[in-house]
Amino acid sequence: MELSDIQTFAAVARTGGITRAAEELNTVQSNVTQRIKALEAEIGTPLFERHSRGMALTSAGKRLLPYAQRMAALSHEAVLAARDDGEPKGPLSIGSMETTAAVRLPPLLADFHRRFPAVRLSLRTSPTADLVAGVLDGTLDGAFVAGPIAHADLTVTSAFREELVLVSARRWASLAELRAGTPESGPTALVFRTGCTYRQRLEQIFVEFGWPSAARFELGTLDGMIGCVAADMGVTLLPRAVVERSAMNGSVTMHPLSPSHGRVETLFIQRTAGHQTSALAGFLACLTSDDEIIAA
Amino acid sequence: MELSDIQTFAAVARTGGITRAAEELNTVQSNVTQRIKALEAEIGTPLFERHSRGMALTSAGKRLLPYAQRMAALSHEAVLAARDDGEPKGPLSIGSMETTAAVRLPPLLADFHRRFPAVRLSLRTSPTADLVAGVLDGTLDGAFVAGPIAHADLTVTSAFREELVLVSARRWASLAELRAGTPESGPTALVFRTGCTYRQRLEQIFVEFGWPSAARFELGTLDGMIGCVAADMGVTLLPRAVVERSAMNGSVTMHPLSPSHGRVETLFIQRTAGHQTSALAGFLACLTSDDEIIAA
DNA sequence: CATTCTCGAAAAATGAATTATTATGAACGC
DNA sequence: GCGTTCATAATAATTCATTTTTCGAGAATG
Numbered sequence: 001m002e003l004s005d006i007q008t009f010a011a012v013a014r015t016g017g018i019t020r021a022a023e024e025l026n027t028v029q030s031n032v033t034q035r036i037k038a039l040e041a042e043i044g045t046p047l048f049e050r051h052s053r054g055m056a057l058t059s060a061g062k063r064l065l066p067y068a069q070r071m072a073a074l075s076h077e078a079v080l081a082a083r084d085d086g087e088p089k090g091p092l093s094i095g096s097m098e099t100t101a102a103v104r105l106p107p108l109l110a111d112f113h114r115r116f117p118a119v120r121l122s123l124r125t126s127p128t129a130d131l132v133a134g135v136l137d138g139t140l141d142g143a144f145v146a147g148p149i150a151h152a153d154l155t156v157t158s159a160f161r162e163e164l165v166l167v168s169a170r171r172w173a174s175l176a177e178l179r180a181g182t183p184e185s186g187p188t189a190l191v192f193r194t195g196c197t198y199r200q201r202l203e204q205i206f207v208e209f210g211w212p213s214a215a216r217f218e219l220g221t222l223d224g225m226i227g228c229v230a231a232d233m234g235v236t237l238l239p240r241a242v243v244e245r246s247a248m249n250g251s252v253t254m255h256p257l258s259p260s261h262g263r264v265e266t267l268f269i270q271r272t273a274g275h276q277t278s279a280l281a282g283f284l285a286c287l288t289s290d291d292e293i294i295a296a
Numbered sequence: 297m298e299l300s301d302i303q304t305f306a307a308v309a310r311t312g313g314i315t316r317a318a319e320e321l322n323t324v325q326s327n328v329t330q331r332i333k334a335l336e337a338e339i340g341t342p343l344f345e346r347h348s349r350g351m352a353l354t355s356a357g358k359r360l361l362p363y364a365q366r367m368a369a370l371s372h373e374a375v376l377a378a379r380d381d382g383e384p385k386g387p388l389s390i391g392s393m394e395t396t397a398a399v400r401l402p403p404l405l406a407d408f409h410r411r412f413p414a415v416r417l418s419l420r421t422s423p424t425a426d427l428v429a430g431v432l433d434g435t436l437d438g439a440f441v442a443g444p445i446a447h448a449d450l451t452v453t454s455a456f457r458e459e460l461v462l463v464s465a466r467r468w469a470s471l472a473e474l475r476a477g478t479p480e481s482g483p484t485a486l487v488f489r490t491g492c493t494y495r496q497r498l499e500q501i502f503v504e505f506g507w508p509s510a511a512r513f514e515l516g517t518l519d520g521m522i523g524c525v526a527a528d529m530g531v532t533l534l535p536r537a538v539v540e541r542s543a544m545n546g547s548v549t550m551h552p553l554s555p556s557h558g559r560v561e562t563l564f565i566q567r568t569a570g571h572q573t574s575a576l577a578g579f580l581a582c583l584t585s586d587d588e589i590i591a592a
Numbered sequence: 593c594a595t596t597c598t599c600g601a602a603a604a605a606t607g608a609a610t611t612a613t614t615a616t617g618a619a620c621g622c
Numbered sequence: 623g624c625g626t627t628c629a630t631a632a633t634a635a636t637t638c639a640t641t642t643t644t645c646g647a648g649a650a651t652g
Contacts, residue, residue: 001371002298019600031639043378050601052647061380067374071367075297078363082339082356143606300611314628322619327612329629346628 001042003075008035009047010068013061022038073138073274081275088282089118095131095143096123096193097224100266103241104160105144112168112286127196135269141280146197147265159287160266162239164198165254165275166205169232175255178235180210186211188234190225193218197264202237205261213239238266297338299371304331305343306364309357312351332556339523353578369434377571385414385580391427391439392419394518396562399537401440408582415575423492431565441495444560449568455583456562458535461550462499465528471551474531475505482507484523484530489514493560498533502559520550535560 011021012032022029040047047061079174083090096105101123112121124140127166131143136153149156168187172178178187186206191199206214217234219225223237226243243254256262267289270280307317308328318325336343343357353361379386392401397419405417420436428440432449445452464483468474474483482502487495502510513530515521521532522539526547539550552558564583566576 001375002300004298005536006371006374017600018602028640029601030603030641034638037602043375045379045381047378052600059381063380064374064378067370067377071370071374074363074367074370075302078302078360078367079297079339081363082343082360083341084359085355170598313626315626323611324613325628326630330611333629346619348627350627585606 001039003071005035005039006068006071008032008065009039010072012036012048012055013057013065013068016056020054034045045186057221076138076276080277084096084275084278086277086278087118088116088277090120090277090281091281091296092119092277092283093140094121094123094283095134095140095145096125097128097131097144097146097196097198098125099162099198099239099242100144100160101125102222103122103239103245104266112283115286116279116282119282121283124175127192129196132269135271138271141277142268142270144268147267149267149269154269155272157268157270157284157287158265159268162241162264162266163256164201164237164262164264165225165240165243165256166235167229167238167243167252167254168235169230170251170253171232172253172255174253178255182211186214186215188215190217190219190234190236192225193220198237201261201264205237205257223247299367300540301331301335302364302367304328305335305357308332308344309353309364312352316350318477322573336486339344347363348425352518362401366409372434372501373571376573380571380574382574383414384412384575386416386573386575388415388417388573389436390417390420390579391430391441391575392420393424393440393442393492393494393562394421395458395494395535395538396440396456397421398518399535399541400562404582408579411582412575412578414580423488427564431567437573438564438566438579440562440564443563443564445565447565450565451568452563453566453580453583454561455564458537458560458562459552460494460533460558460560461524461536461539461552462501462531463522463539463548464531465526466547466549467528468549468551470549474551479548480505482510483513484513486513486515486524486530486532488521490514497557497560501533501553509560517577518542519544 005155008021008025011024012018017023018032018036019029022032025032031156036048037094043060043064045060047057047064048055049058068164080090099134102160105123109121109123112119126134128145131140132149132151132154134140135143136151144159147158149157166175166178168178168229172181186209189202206212215234217228219228222238222242223246225238226248228234230248240254243249243252246252268284270276270284304317304321307316308318311317311320314328314332315325318328321328322545323586339356339360343360344351376386403420405419408415408417418486418520420430422430424441427436427441428445428447428450430436431439432447432452440455443452443454462471462474464474468477482505485498485502487498502508509529513524515524518534518538519542521534522542522544524530526544536550539545539548542548564580566572566580
């Protein structure tokens, strides 16, 4: 049994078909067929049920699958561990929420790059839910997400504390005015796509304000969102620091919220299991030392 | 990177030489050389330092080795897990101390074989220390050893309680007579080879009896030991049940000991991590249900 | 209701690539 | 020197990937 067989098996299990797996593995269908058959012969039991529209795992296949995934992950980690001589270098994939990326990360990343220029850092911005999934499946080495998070396979480090404020166009000087000046159903909510924690929180706030039926408007970018707020298309929920940094700062009003709604912690998550690369260790070192600078 | 490369690497690391590894892997030296070179090329760093007397791991190699071992263990377990449909069958390697094998296991093994005839059970008798090592390295699925044992990677089940007695020839009716009738330095101690827990305990008892310089005589078999005791070659320490079952029962005297010396628990140990085969689960089921029968 | 079509997997033959083997040479310590 | 031990090169063997063809089960069509 070789690792390539295991990966072939995993691909077939995931895609549910030999042809699709072959495509994913950049090879031909017959090749995948052969290797699955060889694997079944070696183990001595069928791993898939052949079914006219694809392949479905048998119970033996289901038992094998978690091992296959662990072995694939291990082999990947093994190479990293062997290459990693303690000097941070090589690739490092970090994920972040859009808002954190906008205001908190620039100084941090600058500091990191100054201290560890040999690391090729890549940053991906996504909603919290995607980031958690990315860290768990190994796509990301770590990510900045909105707390709280509790997962046995994730190690959590407190990174930043944000104050969320409700943001409206400048003409609404206070929450009271805003509530008075909007229709019964509430203002339009400007939100990121699903998976964003701030969005969920905004939904809650709307419910408490008695605006359950307010319209939703989805945007993909932070600047777009603030721009729309400035144009009085609706309101949104953002960290105070994000709004203050924005170029449209003067065109909007920030409405403070109660601590239970407004306080939110940005956490840095990483996988608990396995090897921590030196690059990631260096990143964490930057994060905590910068925190001290910020705290000081 | 394939599993065969990993196993080649592990073999070279363990044997400390390409030639020896090749022998172990049933292949030729040049082949091992090539694959190690390929692996080093793939990882991008040397894994071994070439010496005139063999190969020594570099730091990168040392980092890789634990991954290699885990991957090898995982692949082995994966096959077992896939084959194991919940019906106990296939091979099962159990280890046991000599004494336990003699009196406790026969009924247990008979019961096990009656209930799970598809399991091909093999029994290995060794001293406790070897058994622990065997279970830890995967050679044995489980083993009966003398307690106490504490190891994070071992799961311990209480199996039997034994009363250890000092065994002498029949002419010594009591401990007092024995002590009076033997020279200042004490009687000869008949012991199993090193690694046996009972032997350590006998050493302790001799010290407390003031026989520190008593002679030692090593034997390999239980019957041999009891025979020698009957012939008054010396004394030994054995579970009461073992002596009672022996054919030489009438020719020896059993001298009870204080609970602190005489009480000993036989434990069943198995690896904590990973997949527990159905065969092993069935064995444990027999063990615990038989215990109830014994207790009743 | 039969037919035809489509999709996915299995099978067989051929060619490519990888891996194992043999034979030989170089480095090192005894 | 002599015996080890590893590296290298050429060759043999095996494994693996590809193309092509075949088969079977549903779905669509007449």
